[in-house]
Each structure stands twice: as structure tokens, then as C-alpha cells.
Amino acid sequence: MKFLPTSDADRDAMLAAIGVSSVDDLFASIPASVRQAPDLPPPMSEIEIRRFFGGLSAKNAHAKDCAFFLGAGLYNHYVSAVADQMLYRAEWLTSYTPYQPEVSQGTLQSIFEFQTHICLLTAMDVANASLYEGASALVEALLMADRLVRGRRRAVLSRGIHPEYRETVRTYFQNLGLEVVEAPLAADGRTDVSALARLVDETTFAVAVQSPNFRGAIEDWAAISEAAHSRGALFVGVVAEAASLALLTPPGEAGADIVCGEAQSLGVPMHNGGPLLGFLSCRTAHQRQIPGRLVGQTADAEGRRAFALTLSTREQHIRREKATSNICTNQGLMALASNIHMSLLGKKGLREVASQSHAKAEYLKQRIAAVPGYRLPDSAPTFNEFVVEAPGPAAPLLSRLARRRILGGVALSRWSREPADARRFLVAVTEMNTREEMDSLAKALGEST
Amino acid sequence: MKFLPTSDADRDAMLAAIGVSSVDDLFASIPASVRQAPDLPPPMSEIEIRRFFGGLSAKNAHAKDCAFFLGAGLYNHYVSAVADQMLYRAEWLTSYTPYQPEVSQGTLQSIFEFQTHICLLTAMDVANASLYEGASALVEALLMADRLVRGRRRAVLSRGIHPEYRETVRTYFQNLGLEVVEAPLAADGRTDVSALARLVDETTFAVAVQSPNFRGAIEDWAAISEAAHSRGALFVGVVAEAASLALLTPPGEAGADIVCGEAQSLGVPMHNGGPLLGFLSCRTAHQRQIPGRLVGQTADAEGRRAFALTLSTREQHIRREKATSNICTNQGLMALASNIHMSLLGKKGLREVASQSHAKAEYLKQRIAAVPGYRLPDSAPTFNEFVVEAPGPAAPLLSRLARRRILGGVALSRWSREPADARRFLVAVTEMNTREEMDSLAKALGEST
């Protein structure tokens, strides 16, 4: 086999050294009754793999061959060629979690740089080395808040949080005796802050709100922070479209205790939904309760600056069931991709990506609002994503557009049974969209009424 | 500009250190009258470059989206993923010719390995580090022969040599007082060896024959070697489809003095015709007349094995107009790609590629011969390429097929004015072609009669 470097001659010599006569002898401890060769097709060569997977790939519409307006927590932002090609380097691709700092300074320093970027973007003190993705990052943030605020069992979540994030929270919470209550949205698409405030009480350990929220509306961090802190709850800021952090007031500036979410927008391709890049940042005061890996700066035996994993006593391999999380493998390579991306675009570029995305979204809003039969139900300011209400059911409409190589949006009916939502869909715009694409979407909508 | 790391502040500080007030001052020695800003479009971003070049790429039919049977000196053979991705490594991609061995051992050892592979495949003693491509490699081989055989001015070339190789020879020879005569092909598609023998005399310094020749026919090296050597001329074996070297008697075994040609088939993508990979190998006795770079094994100051460029006194940077060639930059990265390819496939794989290509070609020959109105004019044995004669003009026929995503072959009318050739085209087959593709070509030919 082409991946197996042991020739028959080598194998025989090795068996002799081991002192057995066949490789089968080494499997003696596996009961014969459970052994069975798999019923799989014969091995495929690279040429066949390219044909087969190439064929599967060709069956999918994607951002490189369609006018693309899908979002809902996963965005088609610019990824540089330098970042893409850097990931091919074996030193990045085929190394493990940097347990041994003397031979892992590359990965360790890159994580340290990533942690710094996240702190700067969220305006927080400390960030971890990554989490799986946005939804589980929110779970980790809430569990962290629960550890920090003893004796309270309830988390208040805005309905503006991505529905799959909220569903994930329920999955994790169900057996931990933790309770979730959801705060409604107001008519303008934002969280109804007064309703939320009424739900917060002395049993509430955390208030979590996402901005821009799932409908694209920009929330008022300050008011929410006030609602949470006034009752002694922690304020968890959730960000699912991290490109917005370069333009909008970061949660850290509005008093967030923990910020978490999805950083895919910052240099990670869509990958059909994964691998993504969960992140979590917090205040220095809370850093010992942070989940996941942390890299710290230190020195080597000769006094040179060096980096190492640190505070491991929080982690499962030492703390076991008392660990701050069960996470072990995280999203290392995606954190590297994002570090390269943020470093390359930097202060100016991250901002320009955000402002272009917003300006283009505003243009598309106007174009669609002008199409007879279509309206924008929400009045709150948005960043780069917004809800459109069609004259008829949205899902079939979007399927019709897809056949015309326009991926026009995501139907809300996927997550909502509300009748009104059956005619609604989310449209996302980024710096990658051209005016022509947006005009073509508006035109196509006009034709499909 | 994104590729220019000098900020305005840096620039000003640098100007101060230099002692001038503006960058323009540094251009004072260029007459004002010749200065002019270029009339080019504004700078393009990566996103725009991807759109623009992606659009141009999409206009071309290629081997990944067509049934592909084009050859004529450029073949669609398998290239491994490991070779492709290895070329991204900056250490290979962005280094220069290895003038400084202490920091170039990677490139030097790889060339040494490449030289060895070429020697093994051609059955010769010495090979150089690469030449531009096949046609200029033949020129270099002939000029080398001319230096080795003093006082003779005539080279005899078989008409079976790729027409663009022969045209290149004429371009180079025209002003050097060297003469070319061409030996005809026999009816079976091979060189007419007796006619060739008659053309060889004591004014002939070299006899060059290609096998498989341009029509795909396998030549009889031994007879040609005899014809050349009997008159004291050197025998230059030309190989344009290097995959054949793993299956057919190598020129070195048949007494060739110099072997040259095109190694693109050995791990280099088609690249629309370039970069390719010229090669040249010879006998030890002639090594000091070899053109181009050579890497030799030596030792470092601590006695460890090391490699370095050697015999540079043959080269232009030292010998100037007396150099064995004017070549400087060669095809380094392609030689690396080929070294990786040959090393990976090795003894068994190179052979299997060749035998599969041959077997598939034989299958297609039969299928096409069975299509009414089509015939195979040549009777000589072929490797993986052969001439087909259509009932009507070949060029328009091939254009029709191309619109059906079948690149069925190359019309001989491109190089030949002979009436019969107007209806003829070359068909090449490799291990990449499937039976289905070949059946679809035969079917399409049947339909287009």
C-alpha cells in the first residue's frame, strides 16, 4: 500500500525481532468471533479519487460559481492567497497540539498572536486558543459564567441569538440543572430590552445577547449590559459575524464580562459549515475559569523569549471531571489561518472589509425594497445581513433562484414555524459581492413574484 | 502598495540618510525626455484578479473538463498531489540557482537526484540539471556534437523529429555555418533508415532521430546507431514522450552518444505548453562538453557529504562567448517536480504508466480503425500516440468535437501542407484516459463522418 513503508522483507525481519511468526499473532487478544474483514470497495488510486470527488464537488453550487448571498452565521468573506497557501506547510499542517514547547514555538507564538488579535477586536483582556465554533463557544461561555456566579441556575438568552446556538445550549444544559429563558425580539428586529430586563433576577447568572443578531439587527450592548449587571448577572456578548467587530462597538467597550462566538469571517473559508473557529475572551479577573487552551509568554533556559501552553490545571487532562471544559483538540489550524488574515489586513483592512460589507448591504436593501411585493420587515439598523419578506413562500423561491446560479438567501422557515416567517429569508452581503450580482438578485426577485 | 513594505515615514528617514530630498532625485541620471508614466489600468485587488483570471481560465477547454487526447510533444500524464503541493514550499519556490552551496543543499541534492534518474531512464552516464524544453535541448545536443566532432558541418535529422524541434534547429543553425539535411519517413511511419544511411557521410557530425517519433512510431535505435557510427558521426537519440523510456529500449542501450528531449511527461503539468523540462544526457567521455548546469557530490569542511554546482568553467558566466551554451536560468522547479514524480513512482510505477498508456492506445486504435471511413495510415508499432486519417478535413472535425468537450487530437495540417495530411490527426492516449472516454471519442468520430 502506498502509505505503508514496510516491505515484505522488512515485515518478516520485524516479526523475527518480535519473536512471532505472523502479524496475526499480534492480534491474539482480540476474540476471533468479533473479527471480520470490511465489505468496502477495492482501494482507489489518486486518479480515481480525483474523478470521484471531483464529480461530487461539481454537483454543488458554491460561492465561486454563483451570485452568493448566504449567511446565517457563515459568511463568504475574502481569504488571501498567502493565508491559503501557508496552510499547506507541513510544519503547520502535520504538527500536534504544542505540548513540547522547544519544538513547537511556531504554533505557540501564532496562538499567542491570535489571542492578542481577539483581545483587540473584542476589547477584552484575555482570549483562549480557540473553541470548536460559535454555538459550543456560547455554551462554554455560559458554563464559565455559571462557575463564576455561584448559586444561580438561570441564563437569559435573547431570541436574537442564532437558533442553532440556542438549540446547542439546550442540548448541553438539559442535564446540568441549568435553566434557559428566552427574551423576545421587539418589532424592529432587536431584542426587547425591557422584556429582557424583566426576565433577569437574582437567579440569573448570565444574560447573553448576539449582535448583529440573527436577523442582522445591531443590538444596544450598553442597555443590555445595564440590565444584566443591575441584577448581578454576567453579560455575555455573542458575535456570529466577527467581521462586524472592526466597525461596531465591541462588547468589551460596553462592559461585557465574556465575549464569545464565531470567528470564521476572519480568514476561514466556509468549508460547507466546518471547520470553523470558535473564540472566547474575558476579563483578567476571570481568566482562571476560561475553558480551552491558553498560550503564555515565558523564557527559555538562556533567557530568550519563548511561549508555552499555560494554566493547564484548568484542563481535562489534569483536572478530569473537574476541568473547566472537556475540550481537548480545538481548531488550531483555523486559528492560524485567522491570525494570518488579521495580521495581513490589520487595522485598516479589517475596517474596510466591514464598512464595504455594510455599504453594499445597504445598497441591496434599497434595491430589494424597491421590488414590488417585497418588503424589509425590520426597521433596526443592520450590519451586513437583513430579513426580506417575499410575497410568497421563501423556500421554493430560493430554490428557483438557485437553479439560476443565484444563492439568494436562507429561508427562515428552516428554524421557525411562525406563518410570517414562511415568506421571509435572510440575505447576507460581504465585500465579495459586486453591484452586478446585487442587481441580478433584485432583478431575479422581481421576475419571480 | 501591498507588496511594498516602506511606509512614508520610513521613506523619509531613508531619504535623509541618503542625503537627498526626494526619490525623484535618485533618478536624475535618466534623461527627463524619456520619462513617462505608463498608461495602464488602476491596480487590481486579489479579489478582482481572481475574478478576471478566473474568467479567462473558464474560457479554455482543458484536461480536467474534457475527454482529452492531445499530445504532439505535450502529454496529459498523472501528477501526484504530493509533488504538486511540495512546489508551494517557499524553500523550493523562492530560492535562486544554488550558487551558494552552504544554504542550497536542498536544491543541489534534488538536482543530483534528478541527474541520476535521467541517467537511469536513458541508460547514460551523465545528465545535466535541465534545459528549457525539448526543441532547444536538441539544438544543444547538436551543438555539443559539433564541438565533439571537429571539422564536420552537417547534421542529419529524421523527419520523424517533432516539426517544431526541427524548426528550432534551423533557427539556431542558420547563422552558424551548420547544415541540416532531413531523412524521409518510410511508408510505415518510421524513419527510412537506408535513405538516412545514404545521407550520412564524412561531413556528418551527428544523426538525430526521435523515438517514438512525431507520428508515434517506435524507431529502431540499433539500425540508426549503426548508420551514424559507421561514418564516424555521433548518434543523438531524441525523446519527446519521456514516459516511453520506462518501457522501450533506452537510447543508451542502443549506443546513443547523446540523449536529449522533453521530460514534461515525468511529473510536469502541461501548463499550456510551458514551463516544460528539457533534458540532456551523455557519456562520461563527453561530459566536459555538456551544456547547462551540473551538480556534483563533494564534502563540507567537516567531511560530510555535500553537493555543489561543478564544471562551471563550461558556462557563460566564466567562459562568456566560448561557453558550451548561453543558458543560465534553466527549469529548476520543473526538475524538482520531476524528481519527486520519478522518486514516487519509481521502478514499478514509471513502468506501469508506460504500459497502461500503451495498452489503452492499442484499444483506441482498434476502436477507431473500426469506425467506417477512418483508417490508421501507419503500420509501424506505436507507443501511446498514432496518426488517424479521417474521411474529410481533420481540423474542422476536431473543432466540432471540441464543442462537445472532446479534445480528440491534433491536426497534422498545422505543420504539413501535404494534401493527405489535411485529413490526418495525431491521437495521444495516457494512463489518465478511461475506456469510456475512448469509446466516446470513437462514437463521436462515427457520428461526424
Next chain:
Amino acid sequence: MSVEIGDPTASAPALGDRLHPEPRHEPIVFERSGVGKVGYSLPPLDVPDVSAIPAGLLRGEIEGETEITEVEVARHFTRLSRLNFSIDENTYPLGSCTMKHNPRINEEMARLPGFAASHPLAPEEVCAGTLELAWRLEQSLKELTGLARVTLQPAAGAQGELAGILMVRAALAKAGNPRTTVLIPDSAHGTNPASAHFAGYKVKELKSNARGTLDLDVLEAAMTEDVAALMLTVPNTLGIFEDRILEIAKIVHAKGGYLYCDGANFNSFVGIARPGAMGIDVMHMNLHKTFSTPHGGGGPGSGPVAVTESLVPHLPRPTIERRDDGTFFLDFDRPESIGRLRTFLGNYGMFVRALAYISSYGNRIGEVARGAVLNANYIRAGLTGVYHLKYDAPSMHEVVFSDKRQAEKGVHNGDIGKRLMDYGFHPPTISFPLIVHGALMIEPTETEGRSGLDAFVAAMRAIAREVEEDPEIVLKAPHTTPVKRVDEVGAARNLILRWKPAGRESRIGSRES
């Protein structure tokens, strides 16, 4: 770029560094930043440059972010990468991590635009290829595990463990009582108890017997009606296969419990034997171990979970289903599902790589296990008598020695690991299993050739000799790495977790309240 000697008036480097004046470390990317530099460009805005966001919701510039050019970024990350050890450099025998060769074709396939640039929320009609690929991966994993269904959703092994235990809990709850406890051998990986805990269970640790395996009497005693599941690693983290697996399953099932298998070590019997036939009810796999998706310096991974029939109703939502007409769809209508553990379908890019890997071996995938076990036993044979072997039961894909003998000379497993770096190898795992004090957990994987194994054995033997003749050389190791031994204690004592402009660093450590 050597900023330290960036000043033309700087004097020659200090004597100690005379031969190697170049600073060995790479500046932090923020230190390469310079006012006014740009490394990117975007197309000019082709719509009106409007902002419809109230000023109060806008931030100022991102203070401290970089200003840097592409060439500096390319150089920075290329230089940083060269400070890493990788599989493509040499043997990486990190026990339990299965550091095998990552075939390059898998990377190529994962980058096909129909996968890398696709979106899971596109209309079903234009997702036919992505759905089919995931469905085919599930079929392959079903065949290899001999279990009823597989969820691909978990992002890594630990999340797979949680998903598995949550499904067990759902099934038990449905049956009337979720129970309170999960049994876990003391040799287990830390994620096992942690995952059980986050599923709401108490953890009861089972002491391993003298063979290093599960003691059936201990199990019998602990296996009450209160126990939801036994989490067993097969083979266990000592590389020993629980040869009484069938009896273990009987005992667990007899009390209505579930047998959970941590499949991180599936590499040792994939294609040879089927967990389903062993009585295993639920098992996670690490695609980034057994199925060769690259570790990427700490992920991404992917932790599919295979389950027995009775747990199928509780699989995470959605499942991927095939219609009779051969089309595929996502089934969200699964009322008894535990719900979701994350967004979308999982780490899809890893699905592509893993299916490409499985396709490369096809029905010969058992060769992987055979090679892995052969190699581990070859190393065991080469080091037995040189290093102490606490448990001498037959080894599967890895062998766990200890530093017992070397410790008498004051040299510990960590020191031996560091010294291996000088010999050009990555150290073995030394942080666990906890039941072997001073563990040297060695997993060569099947992609190491004999000459590499010989070289590794020779190095381990040479180090053992050094411990006898010249322990200092080992205690002070490594001597040849980009940085010398790193002060990990110092990192935890004075916490510096992010870069700050010079001068402000000191404060960080102290800011903690």
C-alpha cells in the same frame, strides 16, 4: 527580520553569540507593524459609501492592530513555521495521538470549490454532492464499526464522547431512569470523565488490575442499576486490548447499562474487528487520528459517533437520509434527538479528507491496523530491558514504558523526551496514562518504516546509555532546538497571555484580581 540588530550603528553581537549572531527568535507579528504600511487591497467600493449605523454603535480604530505588508506576513509565518517539528520532518511517536502520515491528495480534495466554498444552508437541490459525500462517509463508518448509525456532527473526540453519553442518557431517561453514574477505568484519557461530567453524571473510577486491564470483579462490584455506562477505551491507553471485552459487555448489559467505547485507538483494529460485534453500544472515532486528517497544530478534528439500534432515535439533529430515488436530504424531524452540539453539519472539511483516506485503502484498510501493531511491537522488542515496562500484556498500536530505571539516576521521562529532540525525534506522550508513573507512551503508527523505527530505538538506547554515563547531557537537553528548555512554570507564575506594546507588558501579570 532581525530587528534586534536593526540599528546600523549597533555594535557587534555579544561574545557568546559570536558564531551565531542572528537572533534565533522571530518578532511577534505586532512588532513587525509600522505606521502606514498595508498588506492587502480590496476592489474599489462599487456602491454609494453610505453608513446607516448610528454613531453610538460604532467603534473607533482598532488600537494596536497591525500595519504590515504581504512580504512581511509571508516571511513571518514561513519563519515561524520552521520552529515547529512535524510529521513530515520525522517520526512523531506521540502516544494516543496517532501521528500518521497525512496523504496530500486529501488536502487537494478538501479544497475543491464544491466543498471548500459551499454553504450548508443552500437549497437542497444544489447540495447533492455535499450530502452524498457525508452519507457515504456514514456508510463506511457503519461498515467499519458494525453499528447501526453514525452521527458526523461532533467537532472532535471529546464532543463525540459527550454526544455518546447524552444519547445513553436519553435512552435511559426514556426507559424511566437516566441513572447517576458512569464508570471509567483509571487508565482513561481525561476527556472521558470530563465529558461524563458535562452530561450530568457522577464519575466512578475503576482501578485497573495488574495486567493493566479492567478487573472483572471490580467491574461486577461497581456495575449497579445506578450505572448508566462504562466508558472503556479499546484498546486502552496502555495499548492493551481488553481481551475479556465480551464478558465486560455482558456484565454491563446485564445491569441495563451501556458500553461506551472511546475509539481514539481504533487505529489498532480498524478493518480487523468490529466494535459492534464486541457488544459495544456507542463509540466515538477521531477522524484526525485513525482516518489521517491532519492535526494542524491542535485541530480541527472531527469526532463521529457510531451507535447501536436502540440509540438511533436519539442521534443529534439533523441526520442525513437517502430517498428511494437516490437523492439526499437532512432530516430535522427527530423528536427524540438529543438536539445539536454545534452549528451546521460538523467539520465537513474533515469528512472529505477521511472519506478520501478510506477510499484509498478500501477493503484493505485492515493493513493500517496490522502495520500499526507490528510497528509498536517492534519498538517494544527493541526497548524491552532498556526501559521499564510496568504492564507486559501484549501491546497493540502503542507501548507504554516508564522512566523507573532512569529515575534512580535523577532523570525523568520529561528529560528523556527533551533529549530525543536532539536525536531528531518528537518525544513520546509523557503526561498520561496516570497509572504509569513517569510514562513514556510510544505510538509509532503504521506509516513509519523499519529504518525509522530502528533509528528511534537506537536513539532511545543511546539516551539510556547517556543516563548511565553522563546524565547531565540529558538533564540539560534539548541542546539543538530553536529554543532551549522552556520555563513552563514561569509561564504560569507570571501570566502574559497577550502581546502589549513595550512597557505595558509587566502590568498584565499583576492585573489579575
Next chain:
Amino acid sequence: MSVEIGDPTASAPALGDRLHPEPRHEPIVFERSGVGKVGYSLPPLDVPDVSAIPAGLLRGEIEGETEITEVEVARHFTRLSRLNFSIDENTYPLGSCTMKHNPRINEEMARLPGFAASHPLAPEEVCAGTLELAWRLEQSLKELTGLARVTLQPAAGAQGELAGILMVRAALAKAGNPRTTVLIPDSAHGTNPASAHFAGYKVKELKSNARGTLDLDVLEAAMTEDVAALMLTVPNTLGIFEDRILEIAKIVHAKGGYLYCDGANFNSFVGIARPGAMGIDVMHMNLHKTFSTPHGGGGPGSGPVAVTESLVPHLPRPTIERRDDGTFFLDFDRPESIGRLRTFLGNYGMFVRALAYISSYGNRIGEVARGAVLNANYIRAGLTGVYHLKYDAPSMHEVVFSDKRQAEKGVHNGDIGKRLMDYGFHPPTISFPLIVHGALMIEPTETEGRSGLDAFVAAMRAIAREVEEDPEIVLKAPHTTPVKRVDEVGAARNLILRWKPAGRESRIGSRES
């Protein structure tokens, strides 16, 4: 893989290597070979396995070829690569070679299937994109050179020189007399005389004046009716611009000769001034220098040649033409063409990269030259007084110092270059220009930042100090490279030009007759 210590019974490494026992070199790929190993697989043959080739024309197995697996190949070439210095590691100031940053987007574009997997002999209708791209590149180069047409065919600069001189010869021959001689300044690169020679011309070398530029009196005297062309490098290899270029052109043209420009140094004025306006009739460019296509360890390059109107009929065949309807075609019907210099259209992959590069800068491409000249002059300012500067005329993109002062201490340019390696830099060019004895030819290129230039200057100054205080450290350099100083003389004395199985090597050197 350290095969040297591959034997488990091997003893500890020799004392000298105690700290660094790992062998520093990588075995030759053939030494990794092992009987029965395979690293590839092909699809099963889907047609009858026939051979229609007479046995007499078949070879036996390729004796000595490799048997090796993918993992070993990946590791071998990854490890080998790490022995190379590259632009992405640090400043690479190799004079005349223009080692600038190679933008990664260009690599991505060159790999698009419509370029990388396309064939130039496909029917014209399905080559629209490849033809248009090449045509657009010609248009850009016409605009930048101010000349009438450009051929993209030459594979590198040297072949471009030959093509250019052959066109001159064709034009002169057409006018009745091809003439016999080409004039070349003594500062020229070796390819110039070599190319002139292969075009059938005698070479007359012109002595440069005290400024390092062409002496007009010398030119006047040499410029007879027998001279076909003057081959001038602009700016010359000393980095000095021939400020009397207009008079030079007049003198050459007055005698009916052609002015050839070696454009290898176009990087210093691209986008600032146009060669056509200077009276240059024909000029080659190195896409792998000015236009950033990567050097790849010695190529591939691409050497387009721009020509004035009178040479257009003689361009190599075919040219790429645009029809009025906007479609493109290849024009083979060019009776006065010099013919072809190679197969197909040229190094097409380099066309893609170069056009992407030109597109990235667009009308701001002059910034390239401005940056290159600024950087060279900054280095010149930093090293003046430390190293001897034979010619002090203004520098453009490079500056040529010499080892004159250091030579008094017995340290030569080669030693200084080797010592630079210890400081983390690639040496400058030392092999030419021949008119500067002990040359240190430094070309930083525009993609080096100030901090990098400062570091380079500091290193050069530190070395100058070392020459004074401790010359041994420089004479014995490098100290920190993968191999120590390499015996290049030995390589030429005992020629070993290929690997042979152990035992047979010795014979190779002696086999020569």
C-alpha cells in the same frame, strides 16, 4: 530518517557529535529505497492488457530506480527543502537576480485548470482565454517598453538575447549585410557574449570608463559599419544608468547598427521611463526578475523580447493576433520570421504570473522602481566608508562594493558572503561584474523593508569589524548552516555527477577518458 544510526545495536554517537547526535544530512532518495515498497497507485487497467511492441524494442526493468512510499517521499523533500535559504526566510540581496517577494496570488492564478491543464494545440475556439491572456501581457509590455511589439516565446533571458540578436541579424541581412560584430561592454553579464556568439557574431568587448559606464570615444572608435549591434545593459551591472544613453543610441544608429538592451535590470526604471524613447531598438525582459515570477531554485524563467517597428517582421513564429471581432489567433504566416526558438508559445505559466503581477500594480508600477532604487541607495549610504566602492556614480537598483579593504587582511568577498549566512542573510553576488575585483554586488529589491535593510547593513558592518578584530571567524564561516563550507574545488576534481549504489561511486570519477 537517520539511517546512519538505523541499527538498534549501534553505539552512542561520537563525542564531537554528543550534543547534536542527529545526522545533519538527508540520505539521497535512492538510499531510502527498499525492495517491494510502492508509493503510488494507478486505476486498474480498464482495457485488455495487450502489448503490440516487438520484444526487441522493449527494455528490462529500470535498474536502480526507487522503490519508496509516499510518506518517505513527503518527508524526504520536506527535509531537503529545509536546507535551502529562500526569499521567504530573509533578505536575499543577490545582485542582478532581483530576488523580490513572489506574490502568492500569482501562484494561485497559474494553477487555474484553464491554464495549468490546458494544451496549446487545442482548437482555437476553445483557447480563447489562453490567447487573450498572452495578448494582454504583450500589450502591457509594449506599453512599459514603448516598443512596437513583443514576443513572449523565449524561455529565459539568455534565449531572449539570442532571439533579439537573431532579429537584428535578419533585418541587416535583408538590408544586404548581416555584419560580423557585436559590441559588448566589459561589465556585461556572461550571457551577452555567449548569445551573440550563438547568433554567429564575433564579440568585441568595450572597456568601461572610470565612471563604470560606456566611454563614448571608445564606442565611436569601435562602432563601424561592421558592427551589427551594441548590447548594453541598462542600467549596467554596476547599477549605474548610462546617462548618455541618447548619444549612445545616436552613435550606434548613425552607423546603421542596432541598440540592444539587456533588460535584466528593468526593475530599476519600469513604469518610470520607456526604453523605446531612449533609442533602444530591442530589449529582453526577465519575467522572473522585474515581474516577480519565482526563481524556483534556478528557473523556470521567461524572457520576452520587445522590438522596434523595423524588427517586427522578424519576430519568432507564431505571433498572437487579435481580430476585429475581438477573437484571437496564432499567426504562423510570417515569411520573414527568424523561426521558432522552442516548442509552443513559451513558458506560459510565467505569463499568467507576470500579468497578475502587472495587474496588481497597474498604473502605479513605477512604485516598484522607486522602491528598488531607494533601497539600494539606502544600503549604499549605510556601507560607504566601510566597504570600498570602486565606482561612485549614482546607483540605481543595486550597488557594487568590493573587498579591497578586507583583502588586505586576507579576507575576500567570498568569505564575507559566507559569514553573512551566519547573520541570517543570503550573500550578495560575488562572481561578477568582472570589472570589479572582489565584487560585492548588492540588490535589495523594493520588497525589503527598512528594518530588514538596517539589519543587513548592521551585519555587513559587524563583519567588517570582525575582519579587523578576528578575521578567522570570517575565514572559517559559515558556522551555522546545515553544512559547513563546501569543497567546490573537490567537486570538480573528482567528478561524481550521479548516485551509484555503494561501492561503485569511486569508479565514476575515473571513468572519464
